[in-house]
Every structure is written in structure tokens, then in C-alpha cells.
Amino acid sequence: MRKFSIVLQYELKEYFKNKSFVIVTLLLALIGGLALFAPRVFDMSGFLGTSSAQEEEMEVIEGEEGTMLLYDSENLVNREMLKEVFPNIAWVEVDSTDTIEDKINSEEALAGFHVVSYTEYDYYVLNRGLYNDENTYFEAVLQASMRQAYFEENNLNGAELETLFSTPITMNEQVLGKDSAGNYWYSYALVIVVFMLIVFYGQMIAVSVTNEKSNRAIEILVTTTTPNSLLFGKVTAGAIAGLCQVGVILGAVLISYQFNRGLWGGMLDMLLNIPAEVLITFALFGIGGYLFYAFLYGAMGALVSKTEDVSKSSGGLMFVIMIVYFISLMQLGNIDGIVMKVLSFLPISSYSAMFVRIAMGTVEMWEIIVSFAILVASIFAAGFIGARIYRMGTLRYGNPIRLTAALKELRKSK
Amino acid sequence: MKLEVKNLRKSFAGTEVLHGVSFEVKSGKALGLLGRNGAGKTTTMRILMDVFRADNGVIHLDGKAFKPSHEKIGYLPEERGLYPKRTVIDQMIYLARLRGFGTTEAKNNSKKWLKRLEVEEYETRKLETLSKGNQQKVQLAATLVCDPDMIILDEPFSGLDPVNSQILKEVVSELIDDHKLVIFSSHQMSYVEQFCDNIAIIDKGEVVLQGDLREIKKEYGQNRLILSAENLTLQELHDKLSQSGKYPVKIDGRTKDYLILRIEDAVTKNELLTTFIHSDIRIEQFGTYEPSLNDIFVEKVGDEA
Numbered sequence: 001m002r003k004f005s006i007v008l009q010y011e012l013k014e015y016f017k018n019k020s021f022v023i024v025t026l027l028l029a030l031i032g033g034l035a036l037f038a039p040r041v042f043d044m045s046g047f048l049g050t051s052s053a054q055e056e057e058m059e060v061i062e063g064e065e066g067t068m069l070l071y072d073s074e075n076l077v078n079r080e081m082l083k084e085v086f087p088n089i090a091w092v093e094v095d096s097t098d099t100i101e102d103k104i105n106s107e108e109a110l111a112g113f114h115v116v117s118y119t120e121y122d123y124y125v126l127n128r129g130l131y132n133d134e135n136t137y138f139e140a141v142l143q144a145s146m147r148q149a150y151f152e153e154n155n156l157n158g159a160e161l162e163t164l165f166s167t168p169i170t171m172n173e174q175v176l177g178k179d180s181a182g183n184y185w186y187s188y189a190l191v192i193v194v195f196m197l198i199v200f201y202g203q204m205i206a207v208s209v210t211n212e213k214s215n216r217a218i219e220i221l222v223t224t225t226t227p228n229s230l231l232f233g234k235v236t237a238g239a240i241a242g243l244c245q246v247g248v249i250l251g252a253v254l255i256s257y258q259f260n261r262g263l264w265g266g267m268l269d270m271l272l273n274i275p276a277e278v279l280i281t282f283a284l285f286g287i288g289g290y291l292f293y294a295f296l297y298g299a300m301g302a303l304v305s306k307t308e309d310v311s312k313s314s315g316g317l318m319f320v321i322m323i324v325y326f327i328s329l330m331q332l333g334n335i336d337g338i339v340m341k342v343l344s345f346l347p348i349s350s351y352s353a354m355f356v357r358i359a360m361g362t363v364e365m366w367e368i369i370v371s372f373a374i375l376v377a378s379i380f381a382a383g384f385i386g387a388r389i390y391r392m393g394t395l396r397y398g399n400p401i402r403l404t405a406a407l408k409e410l411r412k413s414k
Numbered sequence: 415m416k417l418e419v420k421n422l423r424k425s426f427a428g429t430e431v432l433h434g435v436s437f438e439v440k441s442g443k444a445l446g447l448l449g450r451n452g453a454g455k456t457t458t459m460r461i462l463m464d465v466f467r468a469d470n471g472v473i474h475l476d477g478k479a480f481k482p483s484h485e486k487i488g489y490l491p492e493e494r495g496l497y498p499k500r501t502v503i504d505q506m507i508y509l510a511r512l513r514g515f516g517t518t519e520a521k522n523n524s525k526k527w528l529k530r531l532e533v534e535e536y537e538t539r540k541l542e543t544l545s546k547g548n549q550q551k552v553q554l555a556a557t558l559v560c561d562p563d564m565i566i567l568d569e570p571f572s573g574l575d576p577v578n579s580q581i582l583k584e585v586v587s588e589l590i591d592d593h594k595l596v597i598f599s600s601h602q603m604s605y606v607e608q609f610c611d612n613i614a615i616i617d618k619g620e621v622v623l624q625g626d627l628r629e630i631k632k633e634y635g636q637n638r639l640i641l642s643a644e645n646l647t648l649q650e651l652h653d654k655l656s657q658s659g660k661y662p663v664k665i666d667g668r669t670k671d672y673l674i675l676r677i678e679d680a681v682t683k684n685e686l687l688t689t690f691i692h693s694d695i696r697i698e699q700f701g702t703y704e705p706s707l708n709d710i711f712v713e714k715v716g717d718e719a
Contacts, residue, residue: 003512010508014500216495220556223463223482223489224512394465 003225007233008240011208015241025245029252036256039263067092068134069100069112069124076115078145085137100124113138118146184332186274187359191352193246194286195325199318201242201290202297205235206310209301209390218394227391232383235298239291281358281368288375289351292382293321299386302393304400313400320348328352335361345371347378385410415441415476415563415595422471424457430619431457434471437614437624441563444586444596446610446627448603448707450715454619455599456492459568462597463489486513488562490570494553498542502528502552505541506559513560520559527555532581547578554582558589565589567598571605583608603707613707617715627707634710638703639663639683642672644696651695661689667709674703 015021065088070077073095082091092109094100100112104126111134112124121142123135151158209231212218221230257268274282300314328349331340335357343353344367354371357363389406392413417439424432432454439445447455460466462473464482473480497505503524510520528534531551536544541552550573558565570586571579579602587609589596600606606613607627614624623630643651651673655661662681667674677686683702690697705713 006508006511010504010511013504211497215498216493217497218495219460219465219491219493220489220495220509221512223465223487223491224509226483 003229004233004236007225007229008237011234011237012240015237021241021245025248028245029249032249033252033256036253036260036264039260065089067109069094069103069109070115071095071097071100071112072115074115074117076118076145076149077142078148081141081144081148082138085141086134097122097124110134115142118142118149183278183359186278187356188329188332190274190278190282190286190359191325191328191356194282194289194351194355195321197242197246197286197290198293198321201238202293202317202321203310203314204242205238205294206297206301206314207307208234208238209298210304210307210310213302213305213393213397214307222391222394227387228384231295231298231302231387231390235294235383235386236291238298239294242290242294243287278355278359281355284372285351285355285358285375288372288379289347292347292351292375292379293317295379295382295386299382299389300403302386302390303403303406305393305397309400313403316403324349324352328356332356332360345374347375350375417480417564417595417597418474419458419462420472420474422458422461422468422473424461424466424468432461432468433619435614435616435619435621436471437612437621439595439597439612441595442590442593443611444590444598444609446606446613447597447599447616448601448606448613448711449599449616453616453715455616456568458616459489459492459566459597459599462566463487463491465491485564486560486562488557488560488565488567490554490557490565490567492568494550494573496541496549496553496556499540501538501540502533502544503537506537506552506556509556510559515560523559523561524555527558528552530585531555546573547575550574551578551581554585558585562594564595565597567596569600570598571600571602579605603711607707615711615714623710623714630710631705631707634705634713635703637677638666638705639675639677639686640672640699640701640703641675641690641697642699644698646695648673654695661693662686672699 067090068086070082070091071094079091089110092103094103094112097114100109100114101124103109104112104124107126110125113135114122114124116122121138123138125132148158150156151161212221212230212234257264261269296317297314300317301310303313304310324343327339327343331337331343331353334340340353340357340361343349344357344363345354350371354363354368358368385407388410389401392406392409393401419438420436422432422435423430435454435458437445437447447458449455457466461468462480462482475485503521506524506528507517507520510523511517515523525534525537528537531554533544533548533551533555536548536552541549544552554567554570557567565586567586570582574582583605586596586598590609598606598610610627612625613627613630614621616622641651642648646654648668652665652668655663655673655675656665662678663675663686664678665673666676677683687700690700
């Protein structure tokens with residue numbers, strides 16, 4: 001334990017003394033923090049939905065300026081209403097669809113509408129863009145015109161009926177189980193955080209283990225301390241360094257968000273209001289899963305002796321991580337299904353599956369305890385197997401050792 | 415302390431590379447493990463350090479099973495290597511702490527050995543920025559940083575220039591004087607000769623010669639003489655002695671200065687000298703032959719080291 005602590009201290013110190021590690025951390029923290037100041041510099045009210053009610057009403061109307069064509073021989077559309085909805089548009093009445101086509105092709109008009117009946121119209125536009133929505137507003141005007149005509153025809157009080165149809169209803173929600181809809185986004189975000197931690201730092205940890213072989217220090221080290229102390233110390237140091245880096249970056253983002261919360265319209269509040277039980281679960285399963293994969297990456301690093309070979313040996317592990325990640329995200333809509341139940345007990349996937357089940361589904365306490373116990377046991381198993389591979393790979397500087405060959409050799413040497 | 419290695423055997427991929435290596439060494443003495451490349455010296459040292467497990471054989475320290483992890487050992491492996499991108503002092507302290515020292519003691523000892531090996535000015539530099547020779551000295555300092563009782567050095571002189579070799583020679587002599595147990599391998603016989611009391615020559619995985627170096631030299635010099643003449647070249651002298659049949663000697667070898675002769679049984683050195691005096695050979699050198707370690711090595715292993 002003492003030697004583990006010496007290795008851990010030394011490796012951690014090396015991470016924090018490493019200029020590129022410190023610069024990357026500070027740079028990412030700075031970029032993350034500054035990004036949240038963006039609404040102070042740019043007008044992002046449209047994207048953030050922070051414009052006032054009056055501005056919202058005007059938004060529809062201010063959408064476009066220019067000329068639009070109307071071919072309405074039956075005089076079905078209420079012209080006043082049309083002007084109210086499109087105040088910046090000059091409506092030109094035409095008497096044929098050919099005229100509409102000519103004027104649009106010559107770009108004299110933005111769009112044209114040929115009203116066939118209250119329930120049918122033709123919409124003409126030169127190029128349809130991603131955000132073309134004038135037809136939607138025109139359709140609304142046409143429907144309103146139809147209703148108004150009906151009210152007048154039947155001598156009804158249109159205003160009274162419109163009020164009746166749009167009476168507001170108050171709902172008092174009492175969620176007795178889990179609010180999946182409410183928990184969805186932060187669960188999604190936290191699964192991504194763990195995935196990123198594993199992918200970014202796993203490789204870094206594998207490289208740090210391989211370095212010992214590539215710089216030939218391994219013979220000195222294995223004759224000085226135990227492989228368990230070495231591998232556990234190195235991997236734990238890499239894992240802590242990774243968590244610290246992410247912590248600093250997230251910390252900078254959150255502090256910056258507190259300063260700019262008003263400008264963001266409280267958009268990220270859901271991430272700050274994560275329930276304590278979810279955060280505790282995340283800490284246990286998320287960090288547990290991260291450590292589990294960190295040890296597997298350490299073992300993969302021990303299979304090779306050149307840092308450029310690390311990606312070869314860890315490719316299979318990356319594949320497993322990706323599969324687990326996509327299945328977990330795809331199953332967020334079916335949280336109590338059998339797939340998530342099985343995944344929540346496997347150490348390769350419990351970090352995300354059990355975590356989201358706790359956040360969004362119904363889980364018994366025994367399930368949580370069993371799953372966590374399996375995860376902890378797997379972390380140590382991965383560490384001990386990794387250390388044995390590391391020891392076995394001492395002085396084997398040639399081609400990468402295949403995982404199956406390494407496991408076979410370990411079984412033989414028992 | 416007495417280290418006894420008995421009957422070590424080791425195979426790699428079905429090929430036996432050590433066929434029962436045995437030797438012993440005591441504190442205050444140095445054992446030189448000699449042998450050609452691939453003879454089994456490094457494998458023997460790695461077995462001592464538990465890098466490899468022997469298939470057979472035992473190692474005892476003072477009569478008990480030897481466990482390297484329980485002893486204070488300074489090991490300089492053949493594959494030199496520390497952390498190139500880390501500072502010299504940091505890795506020295508790290509290695510000393512791993513061998514049981516507290517931080518302050520580790521720091522003090524690191525400085526002491528860096529100073530002794532005359533590389534103290536590089537302590538805050540990254541290892542990769544040092545010359546190969548200085549890196550080698552740092553590696554030696556790292557080997558000795560834990561003040562070991564037993565020192566195992568695999569080819570410690572390789573990569574060192576004559577000045578640095580002299581420093582290392584002095585350090586090894588001091589360690590021996592400090593009653594440390596020293597085992598080292600080398601191809602440089604002159605160094606081995608200077609401070610090794612015992613040698614073990616390993617050839618093709620077997621110890622072919624071992625024991626006290628002075629005794630070995632004495633034994634190899636027994637009944638052997640050197641001779642050169644003022645009036646004859648070595649070739650003429652060689653021809654004369656081997657053709658005439660009147661001299662009771664066999665020619666055993668030749669250096670650039672003299673011939674090495676073996677006296678036939680029942681002939682004394684005085685009788686032989688009298689024979690030469692009464693011949694037409696005008697003696698330039700006549701004396702007891704003292705073989706160098708290199709001569710013994712070549713004779714046993716059959717090739718130049």
C-alpha cells in the first residue's frame with residue numbers, strides 16, 4: 001500500500017508538472033468559460049428563446065420583407081388579416097398562375113399563393129429554404145378566414161366562440177415515481193461525460209503504462225516494487241488527473257454560467273438542479289465504470305512496448321465502449337426494458353445503464369447493491385489481471401502481445 | 415552475507431540456456447561473471463533479481479531462501495532505462511522511496527550519489543538532455559541510491575569513457591571496502607582483474623571455471639615459463655625449441671614479447687635454465703608465467719572477449 005501511494009504521488013505530480021497537460025486544461029477551461037459569455041457579445045435571443053412576448057409576436061411578422069402574390073378569384077382570404085400577419089409584405093393581386101410563375105422566376109416576388117378553396121391552395125416559391133414558413137402563416141390566415149365566414153353565415157359570435165375554444169387549463173402535476181422527461185437531459189449529459197472521460201483518458205493511461213516499457217525503465221521498476229503497486233498507482237493517477245482536468249473545465253463553465261445565467265434564460269438550470277441521489281449514483285457508477293475501463297486500458301498498454309502500438313491493442317476495447325454507449329442512449333426511451341436491466345449488471349455497461357435506470361426508471365435497492373458490488377470486483381479483477389500482463393510483458397519488446405495469447409500464458413503460469 | 419547460487423537451469427521456448435549454473439560470493443568480495451555474448455550472464459542476473467523464474471535450482475542468502483524484494487539490492491540492468499522526460503533528481507528520489515527511504519533521506523542520498531558520480535550539476539535537468547555517458551552515471555547513481563548491501567551490475571562499464579570508467583572503478587572499490595557484496599559482469603577483463611576476488615566464467619550456459627582469481631592465475635601459471643632471446647626472433651626461438659627436441663619444454667603460447675613454455679614433468683626450472691645457458695640462446699627474459707585474466711578467458715572460452 002505504501003509503494004502504491006508512492007507510485008500514485010509520483011505519477012500524479014508528473015501529470016500536474018506536465019506543461020502541455022496544464023496548458024490544455026487551462027485553455028479548455030478558458031474556452032468553456034468564455035463560450036458562456038457569448039450572449040453578451042452576440043444577439044442569441046432567437047436561439048435561446050429569451051425575447052419578450054411582444055418581440056415574439058412581431059417575430060412572425062418581421063420574418064420577411066418584399067412582395068408576395070395572391071391569386072384569389074373567389075375572394076376567400078381575409079385581406080386585413082393577411083396584412084396583420086405579414087405587415088412588411090406588399091401583397092399584389094394577380095389573375096393567373098402564369099403571372100405568379102413569371103414574377104417569381106424574375107425574382108420580382110418572394111412567393112405566390114393561388115387559393116383554390118378554403119381547404120386547398122397552391123404555394124409558389126423560387127427556392128425553398130430550410131426555414132421557409134410563410135405558407136404556414138398563410139394557411140393559418142386561410143383557416144381563420146374560413147371560420148370567420150362560417151360565423152358570419154350562421155350569425156354566430158365569433159369572438160366569444162374563439163375565447164371558449166382557447167380557455168386555459170391549469171394542470172397540477174404529481175409525479176409519484178420518476179420524471180423521465182425531466183431527468184432525460186441531464187442523464188443524457190452525464191452518460192456523455194463518462195463516455196468522454198473513458199475515451200479521452202483511457203488512451204492516455206494506456207500510453208503512460210506503455211511508456212515504462214518503451215523507455216526500458218520497467219526492469220528497474222519490477223525489481224524495485226510489485227507490479228500491482230505500479231499498475232494500480234499509474235492507472236489511479238491517470239484516472240485522478242483526468243477527473244481533475246474535467247473538474248476544472250466543468251467548474252469554469254459553471255462559474256461562467258452563474259454570471260451569465262439571466263442571458264441564457266436559465267437554459268442550463270436543469271444541469272445545476274440534478275437531484276442528490278442522481279449525483280451520488282453518478283459518482284459511484286460513473287467513476288466506477290471509468291476506473292474499470294482505465295484498468296482495462298492499462299492492461300492493453302501493458303501488451304505493447306511502443307506507444308504507437310497502443311491504439312492497435314486498445315481498438316477492441318474502444319469498440320465495446322462505443323457499442324455500450326449507443327445501446328444506452330438508444331434505450332433511454334425504454335428504461336425498464338430487459339436490455340437495460342441486463343446491461344445494468346454488466347461491469348462494461350453498468351456505469352451508464354444502472355445510472356440511467358436509477359435516474360429515470362424503477363430500481364430495487366438490492367439491484368443497485370449487486371450491480372455496484374460486481375462493478376467494484378471487476379475493477380480490482382481488471383487491475384490484477386492488468387498487473388499480471390504487465391509483469392508478464394516485462395522485457396518482451398517485440399511485436400504487440402495478443403490479448404488471447406497473454407491470457408493463455410497467464411493461465412499456464414498459474 | 416553469503417550468497418549461494420546452486421544449479422540454476424532456465425529454458426526459453428524449449429531451449430535450455432542455463433544448464434546448472436552455480437557459484438557463491440560473500441560480503442566484502444566482488445564476483446566477476448564473465449562470458450561471451452549470449453553465454454547466460456544476464457539471464458543469471460535476472461534470475462537473481464527475480465525478473466525471470468529459474469526452472470530449477472536454488473539461491474540462498476546466509477543459508478535461507480533468497481528473496482530479492484526483502485533485501486536492499488542495487489541493480490543495474492543490461493537494458494538501461496529511466497524516464498527520459500523527467501528530471502534526474504525526481505526519478506532518483508522516486509526510486510529511493512520505492513526502496514524504502516523517506517522523502518528527506520531519499521533526497522539527501524540522491525544528492526550524495528549524484529555528487530559522488532560527478533553529475534550533481536544535472537540534477538534538475540531532464541534525463542534526455544544529458545550525454546549518453548552522463549545518463550549512464552545517473553543510472554549508476556539510481557542503482558546505489560538506496561545504499562544497498564548487495565550490488566548487481568550488468569556490464570557497468572559499457573558506454574563509459576576512460577575517465578568515467580575510472581570513477582566507476584573507484585566507486586566499486588569503495589563498495590567492496592564497505593563490505594558490500596558485489597556481482598558484476600563485464601567484457602573488460604582489466605577492470606575485473608583489478609577488483610574481483612572471485613570469477614565465474616560462463617560458457618554456453620555452464621560455469622566452466624570459477625574460484626579465487628589469484629588461485630586460478632597461480633594454477634594456470636604452474637609449470638609455465640616465459641622466454642625470449644636477444645639473438646633470436648620469437649619465430650626463430652619457436653622453431654628452435656620445437657624442432658631440436660633437446661629442450662624439455664612444450665610451447666604453450668606466444669605473446670608479442672615472449673613465448674609461453676610448459677616444462678615437462680620431472681624437470682626443474684633450474685635445470686631448464688642451465689640447459690638454456692649452455693645453449694646458443696642468449697636469454698633476454700626468463701621467468702614464471704602469470705596469465706592475465708584475458709589469457710585464461712580465451713583459453714577457457716576459446717575466443718577473444
